[in-house]
Amino acid sequence: MNGSGVRRVLAALSLLLVLPAGLAACAGGPPTVAPTGVDELTIPTPTPDPSDFVDPDTDESAVNPWFPLEPGRVWTYRRHELQDTYVERVTVTDRTRVVAGVTTRVVGDELVDTSQRVVSSHERYYAQDSLGNVWFFGVAGDWEAGAAGAEAGLAMPAHPRLGDGFVVDAGPGTAEDRAEVLALDAKRDVPAGSFDDLLEVEQTTPHQTGLVRRAYYAAGVGLVFQETVAGGTELVELVARG
Numbered sequence: 001m002n003g004s005g006v007r008r009v010l011a012a013l014s015l016l017l018v019l020p021a022g023l024a025a026c027a028g029g030p031p032t033v034a035p036t037g038v039d040e041l042t043i044p045t046p047t048p049d050p051s052d053f054v055d056p057d058t059d060e061s062a063v064n065p066w067f068p069l070e071p072g073r074v075w076t077y078r079r080h081e082l083q084d085t086y087v088e089r090v091t092v093t094d095r096t097r098v099v100a101g102v103t104t105r106v107v108g109d110e111l112v113d114t115s116q117r118v119v120s121s122h123e124r125y126y127a128q129d130s131l132g133n134v135w136f137f138g139v140a141g142d143w144e145a146g147a148a149g150a151e152a153g154l155a156m157p158a159h160p161r162l163g164d165g166f167v168v169d170a171g172p173g174t175a176e177d178r179a180e181v182l183a184l185d186a187k188r189d190v191p192a193g194s195f196d197d198l199l200e201v202e203q204t205t206p207h208q209t210g211l212v213r214r215a216y217y218a219a220g221v222g223l224v225f226q227e228t229v230a231g232g233t234e235l236v237e238l239v240a241r242g
Contacts, residue, residue: 068092079235080236088109089108089109099125104127110122124140135154138150142171150171163181176205177204179201180201185198192241195225201215202214225238
């Protein structure tokens with residue numbers, strides 16, 4: 001993201017309110033754009049400007065409702081893969097890490113099998129810019145923005161619109177997922193409750209041709225459901241949150 005890219009987003013968003021017919025969604029529906037980017041953000045961003053990002057230790061004024069990064073948040077999921085079932089716990093820690101010059105929030109992800117054995121454990125790095133967009137800066141031990149050609153991708157835009165498309169992670173040869181917003185009014189029932197007005201995002205990767213996942217996010221909650229609709233059998237559903 002260039003130094004002025006984030007600041008120009010406010011102007012781009014205001015223009016959506018006065019677009020002529022044919023460039024926006026039908027009356028009463030959300031705005032629609034072609035899946036070529038999000039406003040004027042550079043995604044992935046090779047040179048993130050630290051001044052574009054909020055300080056995760058001092059600034060809690062603007063929390064992305066679809067991807068909250070408040071320390072202490074915990075999500076518990078039930079994950080099904082083929083014949084196996086796991087419990088996955090995602091925790092927003094109070095720790096930070098500087099990646100590519102930006103202070104990021106450390107988010108832990110632990111997968112436990114039915115015998116309570118930890119199958120995998122990862123730490124991911126996220127940062128929110130001053131307009132509420134959440135950026136993905138890497139995974140510990142896998143890839144980090146600013147190293148070996150990797151760049152920060154966009155985990156979640158501040159104001160998702162139908163057709164928005166963006167690179168989620170940009171670790172060359174390892175993680176290059178793409179996302180596209182499919183709906184803003186999806187519904188899903190999961191063990192944690194019934195949700196409507198969900199943000200539905202389709203995820204693909206060039207490293208696994210034919211693999212398609214769809215993720216559903218609730219405002220104020222975060223991810224509530226994810227399913228693999230092609231190329232696999234994975235299903236993830238929210239069980240509890242705190």
